[in-house]
Amino acid sequence: MRLRSKRLVVLVMVAALFILSILDVTFRKEELFDRFGDVFENKQRTVAHNQVQSAVSLTEKRELELKLSGVREVALATVRNKLTVQRSTDSGMRLNYTVTVTAPDALAARRRMDSVQVKDQVDQGVLNLHPEANGRKLDMDGVSVEYVLTVPDGVKLQLQNEGGTLAVAGVQSEIMVSSEGGLVEVVGTSGPLDVKTSRGHVYMKDIKGGIQLSNHNSQVVVKNGTGGMTLQSESGRNVIERMIGNVTGTMRGGQVQVREVTGTLELRSEGSAETLVERVQGNIRMESEGDANTLILPETVGYALDVQVSGGAVRTTLPFPIERLKDGEYGARLKGTIGKGTWNVVVKSHGGDVLIHSN
Numbered sequence: 001m002r003l004r005s006k007r008l009v010v011l012v013m014v015a016a017l018f019i020l021s022i023l024d025v026t027f028r029k030e031e032l033f034d035r036f037g038d039v040f041e042n043k044q045r046t047v048a049h050n051q052v053q054s055a056v057s058l059t060e061k062r063e064l065e066l067k068l069s070g071v072r073e074v075a076l077a078t079v080r081n082k083l084t085v086q087r088s089t090d091s092g093m094r095l096n097y098t099v100t101v102t103a104p105d106a107l108a109a110r111r112r113m114d115s116v117q118v119k120d121q122v123d124q125g126v127l128n129l130h131p132e133a134n135g136r137k138l139d140m141d142g143v144s145v146e147y148v149l150t151v152p153d154g155v156k157l158q159l160q161n162e163g164g165t166l167a168v169a170g171v172q173s174e175i176m177v178s179s180e181g182g183l184v185e186v187v188g189t190s191g192p193l194d195v196k197t198s199r200g201h202v203y204m205k206d207i208k209g210g211i212q213l214s215n216h217n218s219q220v221v222v223k224n225g226t227g228g229m230t231l232q233s234e235s236g237r238n239v240i241e242r243m244i245g246n247v248t249g250t251m252r253g254g255q256v257q258v259r260e261v262t263g264t265l266e267l268r269s270e271g272s273a274e275t276l277v278e279r280v281q282g283n284i285r286m287e288s289e290g291d292a293n294t295l296i297l298p299e300t301v302g303y304a305l306d307v308q309v310s311g312g313a314v315r316t317t318l319p320f321p322i323e324r325l326k327d328g329e330y331g332a333r334l335k336g337t338i339g340k341g342t343w344n345v346v347v348k349s350h351g352g353d354v355l356i357h358s359n
Contacts, residue, residue: 056109057102064095064118071122074151076129077160081144085159087170088152095120095129096148103142116143126158161200174209192227195220197236210245213238215254228263231256233273246282251275272352284345293347294355302339307347307354308332316356 066074074093076083088094099116103109115133122128131138131145138145151157153172161179168175172190180198190208197218204211204220210227213220215236222229222238228245231238235253246263249256252271259278265285267275272290281301286293292312297303307314308330314322320336330348338358347354 055102055104056106057100058109058113059098059100060113061096061098062118064097064120066093066095066120066127067122068093068152068155070125071127071155072125073156073158074127074129074149075158075160076147076149078145078147078162078164078166080163082146082165083149083159083161083167084147085149085151085157085166085168085171087172088150091152092150093152093155094150096150097131098146100144100146101142112142116145118145118147217254281343283343284347286347286349288348288352289350290352292353292355293349294357295345295347296357296359297338297345298359299339302342303337303345304341304343305334305336305338305345305347305356307334307345307349307356309349309352309354311351312349312353314354314356318356318358 095118097118099113101109101112101116103112112133116131116138118129118131120127120129133139133143151171151173156174157171158176159166159168159178161177161182161184163181165183166177166179166185168186168189170188174191175186175189176194177184177186178196179200179202182200184195184197184200184202186193186195186204186207188206192209192212193204193207194212195202195204196214197220198216200218202218202220204225205223207222207225208227211222211225211229213222213229213231215231215233215238217235219237220239222240223242225243226245229240229243229247231247231249231251233249233251233254233256237254238256240247240256240258240261242260244262247258247261247265249267251267251269251273253273255274256267257276258265258267258280261280262282264282265277265280267286267288269275269288269290273288274291275286275288275293277284277286277294278296279298279301284295305320309332310330314332314334316334318336318338320334323333325331325333
């Protein structure tokens with residue numbers, strides 16, 4: 001019996017040692033694979049880091065002399081880059097541009113740099129300027145081009161901006177701007193200005209010659225204009241200050257603030273749009289749907305009021321009675337004269353309040 005017990009104990013110990021050896025190999029194998037994976041992953045990170053660190057950038061400044069013979073208009077577009085347009089101090093027209101390229105090594109960077117050119121082509125009096133690489137449309141990956149266009153007076157401009165920055169200063173000619181998702185600044189220009197903006201930001205100041213503005217979901221500020229303005233806005237925010245000339249606007253949603261206009265003001269809301277009008281020296285006519293209209297009409301200027309509202313209310317501290325209408329499309333009406341009553345103010349509102357302040 002003792003011999004059999006000893007054999008049983010020995011067999012149990014052997015089996016236990018065998019199982020422990022298998023578990024040890026398994027754990028060591030997993031540890032080995034983990035260490036190999038860590039080394040492989042670290043190597044990939046190291047290679048990627050070295051590639052970024054070893055990337056070579058080149059920058060070159062270039063100038064393109066442009067011929068004016070037969071040219072009455074210039075067209076230039078920029079994508080995610082910067083375009084500056086300025087007035088020429090002489091009768092010449094030039095394009096200075098800065099090219100920056102990035103590549104994995106110096107040789108590749110040099111080849112990419114040499115492939116980039118800005119081509120000029122005249123077609124029916126329009127000078128088209130466009131960048132290209134190896135004769136094809138420029139791929140912006142690894143390449144950026146910043147432009148400075150200098151133009152003499154009288155040359156019409158067609159400028160496009162997509163996700164970049166456009167700055168125009170001092171130009172005396174007709175200007176057409178189309179911008180999507182970018183920043184636009186136009187200052188000190190003379191001549192008709194036509195701006196179409198979508199999902200961007202626009203600032204205009206000291207503009208002579210009249211403004212046409214189409215605003216789709218952008219923020220626009222206009223200060224110091226001569227020649228009047230026409231506004232088409234959809235879900236846009238518009239601030240117009242110190243305008244000499246008539247202002248006409250049609251809005252669908254968004255906001256419009258008009259301050260210090262010398263001329264007739266006509267605003268029409270085809271959708272819910274907040275409107276603020278302050279210190280207008282001219283006749284005012286407003287038609288709106290939805291949101292409130294706020295008017296600040298100082299006695300020193302003088303206005304004759306005729307306000308009609310349906311689905312809303314007329315709110316004012318002025319001592320004028322509000323007539324309740326039983327027939328027609330409007331339910332309430334206010335009429336009265338502020339100061340000398342120099343300018344006529346006609347407001348018709350559906351579904352929104354009209355707020356009138358006098359200071």
